[in-house]
Amino acid sequence: MTHNVSKDDIARAVAVLKDGELVAFPTETVYGLGADASNVEAVRKVYAAKGRPADHPLIVHVADAVQLANWAGEIPPAAHALAKKYWPGPLTLVLKRNARVPDEVTGGQDTVALRVPGHPVAQQLLRAFGGGIAAPSANRFGRVSATTAEHVREEFGDAVACVLDGGAADVGIESTIVDCSGAVPTLLRPGWITPQQLEAVLGVPLAVADAAAPRVSGTLEKHYAPRTPLMLVEGDLVVELARSLVRQGKRVAALVRTALRPLMDGLVWVAAPDDAAGFAHDLYANLRELDQAGCDVILVEQPPERAEWFAIRDRLNRATAGSGEDLD
Numbered sequence: 001m002t003h004n005v006s007k008d009d010i011a012r013a014v015a016v017l018k019d020g021e022l023v024a025f026p027t028e029t030v031y032g033l034g035a036d037a038s039n040v041e042a043v044r045k046v047y048a049a050k051g052r053p054a055d056h057p058l059i060v061h062v063a064d065a066v067q068l069a070n071w072a073g074e075i076p077p078a079a080h081a082l083a084k085k086y087w088p089g090p091l092t093l094v095l096k097r098n099a100r101v102p103d104e105v106t107g108g109q110d111t112v113a114l115r116v117p118g119h120p121v122a123q124q125l126l127r128a129f130g131g132g133i134a135a136p137s138a139n140r141f142g143r144v145s146a147t148t149a150e151h152v153r154e155e156f157g158d159a160v161a162c163v164l165d166g167g168a169a170d171v172g173i174e175s176t177i178v179d180c181s182g183a184v185p186t187l188l189r190p191g192w193i194t195p196q197q198l199e200a201v202l203g204v205p206l207a208v209a210d211a212a213a214p215r216v217s218g219t220l221e222k223h224y225a226p227r228t229p230l231m232l233v234e235g236d237l238v239v240e241l242a243r244s245l246v247r248q249g250k251r252v253a254a255l256v257r258t259a260l261r262p263l264m265d266g267l268v269w270v271a272a273p274d275d276a277a278g279f280a281h282d283l284y285a286n287l288r289e290l291d292q293a294g295c296d297v298i299l300v301e302q303p304p305e306r307a308e309w310f311a312i313r314d315r316l317n318r319a320t321a322g323s324g325e326d327l328d
């Protein structure tokens, strides 16, 4: 992973965190907007900067699993097993909180979300800081997550003074979230680590979140949405539909997994990788680019049904769902 972060940059970021200010930093999933998780005032600044309601809890990032005990109350065997296999990595565990975790971090719930990111810059930052960093994805509420430092600056401008540039995030979509606080491990948000991989570690089927599950803002409808309306279309119909929309005078953007660009005025065409890892890596950058093209509609080729596309389908379905106000 290439990055441009020096020891001095890390030292400065640590000073900023200790000062109760915000630091945007890379993880292997997406960029985070971080605050000292034990500093209530600092955590409030995260909500203010994002424009996110205070009852949407944040993930606490820590350097290693040893630090779980500083935040979690109980650590059940399922959580130990998942942490051992997938940390550092794109996995978040929801556990019973302990009494020291501020309500501002948990949205007042009796659980806390914890993650050990693997990105070398996140690791350096967490080790140098020593404590937990509460961080949501570094995007404004309701917008597409940021996968580069430039995207973070697009979202926040000067409002976030310290942005560590760790290059483009490897995975490109947010972490898999598993709630281990109840009787049965429950998938709250799909991510690059698939339910099948989790079940292989757990040895039992995963439950899937229902309405009674703790609130996950990322699962509200109309999340991860670009401003331009987005439609999922079967691959063989994209060109036909684009043609007919263009004929009606519409400006059309398309995100497709083939390099064969049809010749058509009024069409913005972005060729996405045909493999799930590549597609996820580029997804949010592509959605930003397509959104900025100022079209009337974005057509996205429907991804395959296979397991490794599960989280991508989830994000795209949310981006197309509902209408009206942005929720997250």
Ligand code: TXA
Pocket (backbone or CB within 6 Å): 027, 029, 030, 031, 032, 033, 056, 057, 058, 059, 092, 094, 106, 109, 111, 112, 113, 115, 135, 136, 137, 138, 173, 174, 175, 176, 177, 188, 214, 215, 216, 217, 218, 219
């Ligand atoms: O990949 C990621 O997870 C990125 C990087 C920066 O770590 N973070 C991220 O944070 O996506 P955010 O805040 O955008 O999404 C975290 C989700 C939210 O939907 C939140 O509601 C949920 O995790 N969450 C946090 N604490 C929770 C808890 N105690 N119980 C249930 N859900 C929780």
Ligand code: MG
Pocket (backbone or CB within 6 Å): 136, 137, 145, 218
């Ligand atoms: Mg988010």
